[in-house]
Amino acid sequence: MMIMAQSNMHIILRLEINKQQISFGEIATSIGNAGGDVVALDVINEEQDTTIRDLTIKVNNKDGQETVTQAIQSLVGVNIKHISDRTFLVHLGGKIEVRPKLSIDNREELSHVYTPEVARICTAINEDPSLAHNLTIKNNAVAVISDGSAVLGLGKIKPEAAMPVMEGKAMLFKQLADINAYPLCLDVENTEDIIQIIKSLSPAFGGINLEDIASPGCFEIEERLKNELNIPVFHDDQHGTAIVVLAGILNALKLVNKDLSICKVIICGIGAAGISITKMLLKAGVKNIIGVDKNGAITRVENYENKMWTWYGENTNPNMEQGSLSAVIQDADIFIGVSVGNILQVEDIKKMAKNPVVFALANPDPEISPEKAKPYVRVMATGRSDFPNQVNNVLCFPGIFRGALDCKASIINEEMKLAAAKAIAATIPEDELNEDYIIPGVFNKSVVSNIKKAVVEAAHDTGVAKN
């Protein structure tokens, strides 16, 4: 099993402390010396000679956890009764729930929401299905659907294992944009089956957010569903990511004073996210984009089985640069990684043009860690919430769906996506931009409302809004 480098893990240790033998101060000092940081302390039980306490300790990674526990184990008078990981604790029982909007306390109330009265609502919707938008949850419901085939940078994992990510997205839909989102992980592999299942589920939803579905299957799935359904279908890893990347790049370039049209851009990982980012950057005016995947740069002279790569070779890399990432990164202004963790070296960054901009967006481990890269880059971003400049599709999906649902848009089109990117970038006033603040934070309340406003406007301008 691969062990992922994690920074800032929190562990909770339950300690039984013999007060005659050791003071709490000595324990805290020992934890500090081992590289841990006690961030919370709960007294569980207090007796004459012993006390039981839960200590929440911040450690840098799994090794840090070992060092801290070993340091405590070596102390006389302390017994570790239990170790838990805060991340596991917050997942106990899942992260979301469904709640009724009204409470039913008597037969009369029951008869309105359920049999027999509910039948009148069913009949009305049967006669006019558009009423489902107002008389059911549909208009404020989004399905977050994955087949588990490209979950974060973990690759193909079991549908059950994809659920924590999808629950997380559902949680954020609700908290940030008050949208009811349902995590649905499908145990199917065949593209056609995935399409048919999603089509069958669609009557219950006002929108479909496809998530962590591997390329190239994701392109056909999204394209078919967009054509065959009349509700917005949005593959978050493609378009959500591309929108946030464009927003971040627009702001980063203001700092380094470069124009998109003269930048050499390397995109590493030509999958769902990489292809969509490329399309968006080409539309925004970038001329020199080079895509790099496992076998090096994508060019128009190669023959690819993946027809998206054929398209890619024909529409990018105007100077036909060939070779590995290390070779083609020479003189690049911008590196955007949407591949896998730890594949970019400091030596590669040193080859980039002056004031390099590096977006290492693979999750959970970026292509290069900010600690390593920062001394050599001007602007650094990752997809993670524990470093500055979080370029992550969470900045986009709540707002873009809020806008699309509010105006009952039939699709989310290119104009709506561009409007969302510009709205995210413009959330930061120019005089506040700096190297560690090129993208607004997830909890900046203006983000969702700015995106929503821009998206609704673009939907009306392009005639796809029904409201």
Ligand SMILES: NC(=O)c1ccc[n+]([C@@H]2O[C@H](COP(=O)([O-])OP(=O)(O)OC[C@H]3O[C@@H](n4cnc5c(N)ncnc54)[C@H](O)[C@@H]3O)[C@@H](O)[C@H]2O)c1
């Ligand atoms: N920060 C964000 O908001 C965000 C959004 C989407 C995706 N991502 C991350 O981007 C990565 C890709 O996601 P995706 O949905 O596009 O997946 P995907 O499976 O569609 O594409 C991944 C691509 O990376 C390529 N790749 C693998 N190893 C490589 C290597 N050593 N060098 C170059 N390319 C390599 C694969 O061949 C594939 O083409 C994941 O780590 C994901 O977590 C981040």
Ligand SMILES: O=C(O)C[C@H](O)C(=O)O
């Ligand atoms: O889930 C995330 O944090 C972002 C993105 O959707 C990803 O797949 O990495």
Ligand SMILES: [Mg+2]
């Ligand atoms: Mg994803």
